[in-house]
Amino acid sequence: MIALRRFLRTPEAVAGALILAALLAMALSASWFFPRDPQSIAGPALLRPFQDWTLPLGTDRLGRDVLAGLFHGARTSLAVGLAAAAGAILIGAVVGTLAGFAGGVADEILMRITDAFQTVPGFLLALAFVSVAGPSLATVIVAITLGAWTGPARIARAEVLSIRERDYVAGARVIGMHPLEIVFREILPNALPPVLALSSVIVAAAILTEAALSFLGLGDPNRVTWGGMIAEGRAVLRSAPYLSIIPGVALVLTVLGVYLAGEGLVETSAARRMNA
Amino acid sequence: MTTRLSINNLGVRYRRDGQEVEALKQVDLDVEAGECLGVIGESGSGKSTLALAIAGLLPGGTKIDGRIAWPGLGHAPLNGRDIGFVFQDPSASLNPVLTVGEQVAEVARTHLALTWREAFGLATDLLSRVRLPDPEAAARAYPHQLSGGQKQRVAIAAAIAARPSLLIADEATSALDTIVQAEIVALIRRLVAEDGMSLLFISHDIALAAQLADRIAVFRHGRLLETGETGELLRSPAHPYTRSLIEASLVSVEGE
């Protein structure tokens, strides 16, 4: 409760939380407000925003409702962003913890693999993966995860290296706990906080990568995505720039919301640590 | 004897964790020209706050009462020009990515209106004055290439580069081992005598301060307990706390 109050004291964090709450509400209420398929024709083509209150943000080239697309797109952005970030943090934490705890050859191999994933541009890897595996929500999530787990892995490893010599780990060793049990019951939970502090950056990056992939036409073809909407609008950029600009603004606000809320959380937990 | 520095009714307060801390209370203290004044106290006694207050280095938001006057100076004291400051940890008080020559030379250049070439020349001379072996090479070295004692010699060279009239040594030997400590104390004594500087030697170790100081001031809980000529104070301390400090240091000397 105190943490929440402290979190709400910084205006940036409140703004971030509000944006994220709005986004979540959009994603959850999309089918309720817009039960029709957002890819279906809703009105005349290229209707400008604020002309018709039943289609407040207008329509695209094919007469599809822009606002409905925005709501359904929020779903995709949020789902992909959260799933990819969760996957990246999970894989990264496990790889980093194992590397840090095992040491020696295993550590060397795992870290060279991490290096290799950091050497290949993540977006090119995602591109290759989606083009080989075919575009779908799941492959997009996996593709983004592939390029995002290395950061958490490095941080987890560094954290584990400092934790593994501490007393309670030595204690667990003395009472004969299985090494894997030590890793996952004693070390991983303690190595996680600094990794989680990075989560807002990872979620934001995942949302941006998803947008870029679908902008290039590699998103799930059966779903509305903001990146896809921006690409759609590009064809009529001269006559109807709003079609590209509106979903882009949604994207910017979303990512900004994630950053702001993330910074607020990190500051809150830092303040808590200091007072403890 | 003329008075170099005169402190009247000095009080220092600052806020920490929402609470007001009174670091110094009603301190009256003079430092004479050419005098070595030892300032003794445990950590938290306010002795380092005194040093920072004299050099105007207290963090923003600190409340300072009273007066610090420099009779005969004619202008507000300039750090580096009028006050030389040597800190406790020589590893932390030198910039790790600049050569030590540059860090001594920049003081000379700032205060003595020299060109960089002249300033570097002076820096090399200074490094030889503080007895660094091979001062030419030392000037080109980085801090991490020197030992703790050598780094403290560099810090002293930077402090005296512009020939200040007051040298403040704030626990300047506490981070060093005993042998190096004695060398640095000897170096400071020599430099102070050669340049006719006043010295404010701040230490928790009364025995060490007694080697250098003409006069000793004892601090506790932000207050000045007593001052006295060194021999006088050691022989007949007025305050029981001073006596306990002397006895504690005697025990530790005998113990070694």
Next chain:
Amino acid sequence: MTRALRLIRRRLIGSIAVLLIVIIGTFLLLEAAPGDAVDAYVVSVGGDASMIEELRRRWGLDQSAATRFAIYISSLARLDLGHSVAFSRPNLDVILERLPNTLLLMGSATALSFCLGTFLGIVAGSRPGSFRDRFLSIGSLALYAVPGFWLGLVLVVVFSVQLRWLPLGGIETIASGKTGAARALDMARHLVLPVASLGVIYLALYLRMMRAGMAEVWRMDFVLAARARGIARRRIVLRHVARNALLPLVTMLGLQSAAMLGGSVVIESVFSVPGLGRLAQEAVASRDTPLLLGIILVSAVLVILVNLAVDLLYAALDPRVGSSGEAA
């Protein structure tokens, strides 16, 4: 100088291992892709079933996976990245033809974002907590949230469509016949928007890192010591605080090179810059997996080289690098 040489040697050994892992990765992706090199060859050149059999045997594609991998490695060692179906030319030729444009784009974007980001970071970090510090901090966070490809479109709408100041896309005016300085100026005009779109997110990143780094260095003892020596504020800010805060940014310069190569894929597509990134998108569109994997390999080599250069730069800026062990 031996310090730098030791560093290079250690880096190179690590890089070879990394490159080998990347090659294994691309091989696995190649194996997973539908169709193989013979299919691709036959599509582009033509041939019947018996010829396909013959080719498969000759290229060792009927062998075990281990043999196929050995063949893959040995052809890579001969700098043979395979044949592009889409372009009917060797992959390496196509890639090398496009590489300079990408290097130009990335180099300009890196230079712009690093220099401007560092400068603004110093402006913000020289007075922590001041108005300009808070303004730049929030402004950079907002910029950090802007996807480059969308920013590119907005810039096109404003500067190319509305104001008509700058060209819509491409790397230079086609068949303009311009040479020398006129051609360079023409290319520079074409590069303004893509460089801005690619660089702005990194500008925000470097600004934020510099600002945070300076806030940390301000608290260090040697800054207090420099103030105690009466060093002018300007010199303290630049030579002591900024000089130390710059070091982590240089490291980031290497780490970001891979991300920036990825980012250039989308930016090059937006602005039709004929570079490596646009080639990657074309390879995806024409289902030319070997070409795409060739691009990935070349990118990995590029990232390794950039990191090597950054390591040397870092060693030049931080005298402590590589000297631990011998100094003690």
